[in-house]
Amino acid sequence: MPQSAPVYVCQRHRATALHFDLRLEIDGVLVSWAVPKGPSPDPAQKRLAVRADDHDLAHAGYEGAYERAGRKVGSVVVWDIGTFEHRTRRGGEPLRASQALADGHLVVVLHGQKLVGPYALTRTSAPGPKEQWILVKMRGPGVEEGAEPARDQLASVLTGLTNDDLERAWRA
Template sequence: MSDDAPLFVVQQHDARRLHYDVRLEVDGVLKSWAVPRGPSLDPTVKRLAVPTEDHSIEYAEYEGVIADSKYGSGAVIVWDAGVFTNLTEDHGHPVDAAEAIDRGHLKVRLQGVKLHGTWAFTRTGQDWLLVKVRDAFADPRLDLTSAEPRSILSGLTIEEMAATAS
């Protein structure tokens, strides 16, 4: 992984509902989407991705339990992380990630511990869809969120992280 490549992180977060926060480093912040069922490796599956507030880059390494009185309270683990390459183009010309997000379509190649290959984010009204692009890493038979439930940092599951607050 290159030191200058932008980072991505996928945090599993058990707040009001269990979901995965997919975050991409863009212009010095983590642009974020809550993906209720997590990323899919199946190119025929469209996953809802609800935009959330930007987070600081330092938040990419956060694991723990957010206190009950705070927004987003609940357990958080770093489910996956790595770097990404922005592949977004318009008529063969590169489009930077911030502009791609503003336009409503972003295509990225992830190089993580668990996730590899290309995904597309597409705005549909106020929400977005996250879809795996057909490539060598697509696998409709594998549900990575079930097969690989542990944090890449602590090795804990979301349930084990929640139990640390007791």
């Protein structure tokens, strides 16, 4: 029986600071990066992506409150969701996604509703408590030079709600 394509999700997460959580299903978990400015479909825009804790697959569709110490301190919406194809190669040969992750360079083709086409994630050598990576859109389908969907498209692809909508509902 063929395995279904792995999950890709990008959640708009307002907590201490607004950021986007880019998550890719690798070996049964959502491997995650916090992208402060959000992903860009413009190849000229390089985005910092800080490695974050992995999450279980059920988290892919999560929208709602972000709580700390039992208090609602922020919100999460599913900004984009879909599937992806892993395309990392070494010496012309395909490389397993888990090996590419360990090596610090992943190439994926996203099939989302807002983001499509090839993207690369590359680990940097910058020191710090968490791994720092760079996310960049590669040439190919989905290129939108000058576009800023992370700034201009705020609503969830699942519910149409924004972080502001969720937080207003808690205060009402």
